[in-house]
Amino acid sequence: MQIRELRVPGAFEITPKQFGDPRGVFLEWFKAAAFEEAVGHTLDLAQANCSVSSAGVVRGIHFADVPPGQAKYVTCPKGAVLDVVVDIRVGSPTFGQWDSVLLDDVDRRAIYLGEGLGHAFMALEDGSTVMYLCSTGYNPTGEHGINPLDEQIGLTWPTTDRHGNPITPLLSDKDTAAPTLAEAQEQGLLPDYEQVLAYTRSLAR
Numbered sequence: 001m002q003i004r005e006l007r008v009p010g011a012f013e014i015t016p017k018q019f020g021d022p023r024g025v026f027l028e029w030f031k032a033a034a035f036e037e038a039v040g041h042t043l044d045l046a047q048a049n050c051s052v053s054s055a056g057v058v059r060g061i062h063f064a065d066v067p068p069g070q071a072k073y074v075t076c077p078k079g080a081v082l083d084v085v086v087d088i089r090v091g092s093p094t095f096g097q098w099d100s101v102l103l104d105d106v107d108r109r110a111i112y113l114g115e116g117l118g119h120a121f122m123a124l125e126d127g128s129t130v131m132y133l134c135s136t137g138y139n140p141t142g143e144h145g146i147n148p149l150d151e152q153i154g155l156t157w158p159t160t161d162r163h164g165n166p167i168t169p170l171l172s173d174k175d176t177a178a179p180t181l182a183e184a185q186e187q188g189l190l191p192d193y194e195q196v197l198a199y200t201r202s203l204a205r
Helices: 032-039 181-186 193-202
Strands: 002-005 011-015 019-021 024-026 047-053 058-064 072-078 080-087 098-104 110-113 117-123 128-134 143-145
Touching (some): 080 128, 098 110
Antiparallel strands (some): 002 011, 019 024, 047 128, 058 117, 058 143, 072 110, 072 128, 080 098, 080 117
């Protein structure tokens, strides 16, 4: 597999090598040794999630308090999503910046988002299925959101689905009511860059 760091430090795109024959395709969508070499520490699996979304559905921007935060290793085995990582770490040189990766059932890429980063995605096909490995379990008191339509962040969401049909972002009530990046910072919800770095360094063995 090929692993490259995205424009937001601490986030990586993983492109697997696929082996196909008349029966189908085989690939390794996670490999611990390659992951540790690229990221600098192992991924401790605490929870595995699955979501299925209609075209146009946007989930996020979600993040968790650090420590311990919640790192995510995300792939899309069915359909397609535009997966987005946002740097919400106060004090980071790339604070407020974002990058994206197309996850689909063709290239079968994955994305890794380290602790302290914001995560969102938009489904580009009905039934798009997203699977993600999480470093910590669900903690409702330590998890937060930022509105994915926040103009300050300026995420560029697709206007057509995988088949060229027009789509508009469809958000949950919770994500619609989420604060902007500036409001979340004012409320003291955002992770601190230096604290995140110190925590991720502690994960190295």
